[in-house]
Amino acid sequence: MSATSRAAKPDWLDWVRARPRVRTFIGAGLPVGFVTVLLLLPYLFLFAHSFFRLTNGRLTHELTLENYRRLFGTPLYPNTILFSAGIAARVTIVALLLAYPLAYLLAFKVKRHRNLMYMAVIIPLWVSYLVRAYAWKIILGQEGILNGFLQWAHLIDQPVAFLLYSKWAVIIALIHIYTPFTLMPIYAVLEAIPPALKEASQDLYASRWQTFRHVVLPLSLPGVVAGCTFSFVLSMGDFIAPGLLGGNDSALMVSNLVVSLFGVAFNWPLGAAVSVVMLVLTFTLLWLANKIETAMNYAGAPARRQETAVGAVGAGGLRK
Amino acid sequence: MVGCGAMRLASRAPPPTTHNPQPSAVSRIIPPILQLQHLTKRFDAFTAVDDLSLDIAAGEFLTFLGASGSGKTTTLRMIAGFERPTSGEILMEGTSITPLPPFKRDINTVFQSYALFPHMSVRDNVGYGLRMRGVPKAEIGKRVEEALQMVQLGHLGERAPRQLSGGQQQRVALARALVNRPRVLLLDEPLGALDLKLRKEMQLELKQLNKRLGITFIYVTHDQEEALTMSDRIALMRNGKIEQLSGPREMYEEPVSRYVADFIGETNLLQSTAARRLGGSAARLTIGGREFDATATKSWEEGKPAWLAVRPEHVYAVTSGDGSHWLPVRVVDVIFTGVITRVHTTVEGAGSLVLHWPAEQPAPERDATLTVTWPVERGRCVGD
Numbered sequence: 085m086s087a088t089s090r091a092a093k094p095d096w097l098d099w100v101r102a103r104p105r106v107r108t109f110i111g112a113g114l115p116v117g118f119v120t121v122l123l124l125l126p127y128l129f130l131f132a133h134s135f136f137r138l139t140n141g142r143l144t145h146e147l148t149l150e151n152y153r154r155l156f157g158t159p160l161y162p163n164t165i166l167f168s169a170g171i172a173a174r175v176t177i178v179a180l181l182l183a184y185p186l187a188y189l190l191a192f193k194v195k196r197h198r199n200l201m202y203m204a205v206i207i208p209l210w211v212s213y214l215v216r217a218y219a220w221k222i223i224l225g226q227e228g229i230l231n232g233f234l235q236w237a238h239l240i241d242q243p244v245a246f247l248l249y250s251k252w253a254v255i256i257a258l259i260h261i262y263t264p265f266t267l268m269p270i271y272a273v274l275e276a277i278p279p280a281l282k283e284a285s286q287d288l289y290a291s292r293w294q295t296f297r298h299v300v301l302p303l304s305l306p307g308v309v310a311g312c313t314f315s316f317v318l319s320m321g322d323f324i325a326p327g328l329l330g331g332n333d334s335a336l337m338v339s340n341l342v343v344s345l346f347g348v349a350f351n352w353p354l355g356a357a358v359s360v361v362m363l364v365l366t367f368t369l370l371w372l373a374n375k376i377e378t379a380m381n382y383a384g385a386p387a388r389r390q391e392t393a394v395g396a397v398g399a400g401g402l403r404k
Numbered sequence: 405m406v407g408c409g410a411m412r413l414a415s416r417a418p419p420p421t422t423h424n425p426q427p428s429a430v431s432r433i434i435p436p437i438l439q440l441q442h443l444t445k446r447f448d449a450f451t452a453v454d455d456l457s458l459d460i461a462a463g464e465f466l467t468f469l470g471a472s473g474s475g476k477t478t479t480l481r482m483i484a485g486f487e488r489p490t491s492g493e494i495l496m497e498g499t500s501i502t503p504l505p506p507f508k509r510d511i512n513t514v515f516q517s518y519a520l521f522p523h524m525s526v527r528d529n530v531g532y533g534l535r536m537r538g539v540p541k542a543e544i545g546k547r548v549e550e551a552l553q554m555v556q557l558g559h560l561g562e563r564a565p566r567q568l569s570g571g572q573q574q575r576v577a578l579a580r581a582l583v584n585r586p587r588v589l590l591l592d593e594p595l596g597a598l599d600l601k602l603r604k605e606m607q608l609e610l611k612q613l614n615k616r617l618g619i620t621f622i623y624v625t626h627d628q629e630e631a632l633t634m635s636d637r638i639a640l641m642r643n644g645k646i647e648q649l650s651g652p653r654e655m656y657e658e659p660v661s662r663y664v665a666d667f668i669g670e671t672n673l674l675q676s677t678a679a680r681r682l683g684g685s686a687a688r689l690t691i692g693g694r695e696f697d698a699t700a701t702k703s704w705e706e707g708k709p710a711w712l713a714v715r716p717e718h719v720y721a722v723t724s725g726d727g728s729h730w731l732p733v734r735v736v737d738v739i740f741t742g743v744i745t746r747v748h749t750t751v752e753g754a755g756s757l758v759l760h761w762p763a764e765q766p767a768p769e770r771d772a773t774l775t776v777t778w779p780v781e782r783g784r785c786v787g788d
Contacts (some may be wrong), residue, residue: 254589280519283486286506287513288533298532302523378521 127363134356150356161341161380163216165365171251172320175258176266179315180308183257183267188300191274202271211262211318217325220257224248224329249331257329258319265312265318273307274300282374306377308402313373338362415654435497437462437587437620438483443492445644447477448503451594452478455492460622462587465614467623469631470641476624479592484623496587507536511582513590516597518573520565526576527554551583552612566633570671571602582613588620595630598638620690628668632656640664661703662786665713672714674754679710679785690754694728697780704787711786716746718782719759721774730777733757738767740763749774 100106137148175386186205194201208216223229224247231243245285277300285295323339334340338358345355436459436503445453446736453475460466467474481495485506494502501509512533520529528553534544534621540788552558555575565573568644581589591610595603598656611634614621625631631638632652640648640655659665662673674695676689687700689712704710736756745761747768759776761767768774 174763191677212556246585278519280517282670283484283506284513284515284521285532286486286517287511288482289507291534291536294536298536299521362748394419 103400130359132362133352136353136356138351138353152361154354155357155361163340164336164338165361166334168320171255171258171337172316174255175262175319176312176316178255178259179263179266180312182263182351183270183311184304184308187267187271187274190271192275205267206264208260213261213324215230216261217257217328220253220260220325220329221248224256226255243395247335248329251330251333252334253329253331254326254333254337257325258315258322259324260320262315267315269310269314270304270307272308273304277303302380306380309373309380313370317369321366323360419524419669434606435462435495437497439498440483440492440708441481441493441495441496442478443482443494444490444712445475445482445487446490451644453482453489454729456646457645458639458646458649460588460620461603462620462634463618463665465611465621465623465634467625467631467638468636468641469625469628471626471667474645475627475643475691476641478644480513480592480624483588484511507548508724510586510591512584512675513585513592513654513677514574514577514581514594518577520563520573520576520580523564524565526563526565526568527560528555529565529576530561530580530583532580537584547583551579554582555579555756565636570597571606574606576596578610578613581620582617585617586619588622591621591623592764593625595625595689612636630632632668654772658699658701659784660788662702662711662713662788664701665784665786666680671720671760672712672716672757673786674751674757676712676785677753679706680705691786692751694731694785697781698731698785699781700785701787704785708787713784713786714778714782716758717744718778719757719776720762720778721759721768721776724775729780730775731757733774733776735768735770735772735774738770740767749776 100110109283119165133143134146134151135145135149137144137150139146190198190201192203221228225231226243226245226248230247231240234240235243281303282295285299286292290298321339322336323343326337326340327333327343330337330340335344337363342355342358342362345351345358349355412629415739428474438460440458440460443452443453443456443705444570456479457476468479484490485508489502492502493500494512518740521532524532527548531544531548534547536724536783538546548561549558552561555577555578557572557575559569560568562571565576574597577594594610595606598606602607607630610623612622614634623631623634632655635652637649637651638655639646642663648655648664650658655664655668659668659671665671666673674689674691676691678690679687681687681700683698685700687698687704687710689698689710691712698712731751731754733751735747735749737748738761739746739748743763743764743766745757749757749759751757758774
């Protein structure tokens with residue numbers, strides 16, 4: 085080999101270029117390293133911490149199942165998870181009820197400015213999440229727009245306080261934030277339904293409602309599952325909207341619990357254990373959603389897109 | 405096979421009534437099942453179908469033939485109810501169905517893309533129309549099995565559509581429409597996606613089904629050979645209008661215009677430098693300085709450009725010309741195609757001419773000069 089002559093060259097880039105294996109290593113190594121250092125290692129640390137013991141406020145590297153025992157033994161923790169799931173379920177149901185008809189209109193009824201309308205639905209996603217959460221503070225607050233309007237309309241005499249800093253404020257904000265996420269996969273699936281299928285159904289004596297019930301709805305279910313997974317997983321793990329708008333109720337959201345366990349109580353092992361349980365729950369849900377979608381994968385191509393959609397929820401959830 | 409089935413069941417079904425290509429003869433016996441009256445469909449500035457009127461006899465196999473954009477599919481979609489005519493009426497047995505949605509019409513469609521429901525089994529696809537009409541379950545099961553037997557797919561009822569080949573999917577689409585026993589079956593280029601051999605088979609099967617079941621078939625295709633093979637009558641469409649409406653043989657032998665002559669089969673079109681009417685339906689055309697008599701068609705008027713249309717199989721070489729009714733041509737190419745040998749030639753001042761060379765005679769050399777002629781009655785004088 086002429087490695088010596090090449091190694092003698094001062095330019096190290098030439099040295100790399102001449103070696104395909106080194107090149108591959110660097111090319112694949114960067115993203116793999118990125119994921120390992122920023123994602124896998126933190127999870128590993130988290131997982132490890134959940135088995136450590138906290139003695140007199142100090143972390144001891146002594147393996148124990150104490151954290152999990154406490155997690156499942158104290159009603160607070162399972163209740164918090166259930167409460168969060170309840171919030172997420174309500175958000176998901178309302179988001180679905182809003183998103184499905186809108187996606188249907190966009191896919192089938194809007195002819196002229198369809199892309200523009202779609203953008204109008206999606207554009208809120210470009211606005212910072214924090215700004216959108218704060219916007220609800222302005223709308224729902226005691227001096228807020230809603231109270232102002234209600235007073236102006238003489239529906240109330242005094243500003244009402246229950247609007248802001250309650251689980252309802254959290255639910256409203258989360259619905260607003262996650263409805264576009266629910267809409268996107270449903271729209272994608274509806275738009276992919278060949279018009280000839282609807283025509284064939286009507287040709288075979290099915291009314292418009294029957295056509296929806298027997299053809300359009302079943303074919304759109306993969307999108308519905310993907311959309312619901314989006315909004316459920318994302319809103320269950322949300323801690324910013326509850327933190328800003330939830331008041332005392334926010335303490336009952338699981339992500340806020342984790343935040344306070346880490347940041348206030350300094351009980352890292354217990355916080356880690358709660359996180360691990362949440363991770364397991366989330367992945368189970370994603371796996372389940374993927375299973376359902378694959379089972380409903382009639383046409384082949386469209387549902388594939390949805391698989392990546394659920395994958396994206398996973399990534400989004402992890403980013404949080 | 406369907407072929408045998410057709411034989412067996414022929415005694416049960418009424419005998420085919422539409423061997424006569426003359427529409428008037430048919431409609432005198434049976435009233436038209438469908439009447440299209442002055443149908444017009446405009447999309448913005450584009451007129452897809454332009455004042456089209458047509459009576460369709462019960463039980464006949466009618467084909468809308470035409471190039472893409474000629475309006476044939478739009479016409480079919482108006483009959484099905486997917487498009488509402490801009491003006492005009494569609495009558496079914498004398499009653500207007502123009503305002504009815506597709507699901508209230510006693511008409512079923514076989515779609516070009518088959519449009520099978522991907523989330524249903526073959527059996528559920530076929531039973532869909534019966535379910536929507538509230539037919540009792542037991543009867544649905546029985547009729548679905550019969551329909552699947554008819555298209556030879558009885559063993560594949562539990563399959564999903566995507567597990568079937570293109571030909572099988574086509575048969576499911578056919579069964580799904582026929583199981584409802586519609587009065588009229590619409591077929592929108594249903595064989596377009598199949599390979600040639602399968603297409604030929606299906607052409608025969610469709611024709612036999614039409615005769616056996618007594619259901620009116622309205623077929624759309626751009627394939628003239630397919631139209632000639634299957635149809636009782638062909639409506640050749642051009643720019644939203646019917647250019648010629650006739651039986652296949654008449655359309656082939658007596659094209660009414662240059663467009664039809666060119667569209668159906670292969671035709672030599674010799675441009676004349678001068679043409680005049682002789683009285684009756686005869687015309688005299690001047691081609692390459694020689695005069696030829698031909699049958700005048702209504703597409704040509706005196707004073708307008710005229711072409712002499714003659715099929716390659718009617719042109720033959722002679723040793724010496726008789727009178728003036730012959731043309732000197734120069735051989736450009738000789739192509740052996742198996743059944744026939746095609747001889748391509750040029751005619752001075754009149755373009756090119758193809759003739760079919762008899763298999764038993766030695767083919768001419770390239771660049772040879774030939775004297776060709778054809779029976780006078782085979783030549784037609786057509787306009788643009």
